Amino acid sequence: MAVSYMDFTSPNVQFWYDVNTNTTFKKDNRNFINTLSIAQLNTLGNVSLLDIYLSRSNVVEPHIHQNATELVYCISGSAVVSIINPFTKKLLNFPIEPGQVANVPQGWPHYEIATVDNTHLLAIFDAPVPEFIGYSDMLRLTPPGVLAHTYCLNEQMVKETLAPITDTTVIGPPANCQPQQMQREPEAQLPYAPYPNEPQGYGPHGPFGPQFYPQQQQQYPQPFSYLQQPNPPYFF
Numbered sequence: 001m002a003v004s005y006m007d008f009t010s011p012n013v014q015f016w017y018d019v020n021t022n023t024t025f026k027k028d029n030r031n032f033i034n035t036l037s038i039a040q041l042n043t044l045g046n047v048s049l050l051d052i053y054l055s056r057s058n059v060v061e062p063h064i065h066q067n068a069t070e071l072v073y074c075i076s077g078s079a080v081v082s083i084i085n086p087f088t089k090k091l092l093n094f095p096i097e098p099g100q101v102a103n104v105p106q107g108w109p110h111y112e113i114a115t116v117d118n119t120h121l122l123a124i125f126d127a128p129v130p131e132f133i134g135y136s137d138m139l140r141l142t143p144p145g146v147l148a149h150t151y152c153l154n155e156q157m158v159k160e161t162l163a164p165i166t167d168t169t170v171i172g173p174p175a176n177c178q179p180q181q182m183q184r185e186p187e188a189q190l191p192y193a194p195y196p197n198e199p200q201g202y203g204p205h206g207p208f209g210p211q212f213y214p215q216q217q218q219q220y221p222q223p224f225s226y227l228q229q230p231n232p233p234y235f236f
Contacts, residue, residue: 006042013043014041016041019035019049022036025170027175028175030054030058030117031054033051033052033053033170035048035051036048036049047126047128048068049122054113054121056115059114059171060112060113060170060171061111061134061172062109062111063110063135064108064133065133068130068131070103070110070123070124071101072096073123074101075098075120077098078115078116079096079114080096080113081093081112082113083102083104084108095115134168137168140166144162
């Protein structure tokens, strides 16, 4: 139970608030977050909430709440709450529908993705103000040279990859997202390794290969391929 130092005889005491009036992030009319904390309702104890609206495939970016546990309740639609357990080093995925919840322990990395349009989630915290650290800030503010050196990466590629991240994302993909396709090496330059017992010339890089070994190109994004697995290791 929270210890309250509120003077309940004060004329400024508050017992009611319209959360719809405090939109703290808005990507568009279908993807936005309203917030209620002690800053809006001064009689709150150790509790606060985020009122989250998402359309299909939109993601509350990977983040942590360093000061609170989060209980995610699905009001309408459906979503998957994904949590990284820092002790087992595993990614856990929890699909939720109306009336169902997923709990995120304090400080654990997590994200939420809507699997249908008109998804409405309520995130409840055991803190008067929910603090938020998004991965987008860690990626854009850490010098590319530090990331490249630490993880043995190509610094120029890191710099180019992260360049589009110029602000806290909160709900992704950003409204102006135009993902670039990875450049593939021409098929003619790939080494030819015959398949077992294949007819002459019918390998994937042989003269008759393309019609027998079609390349299946995935479209961006693929947020729901994980549904084929009971506890998939990744989303896309």
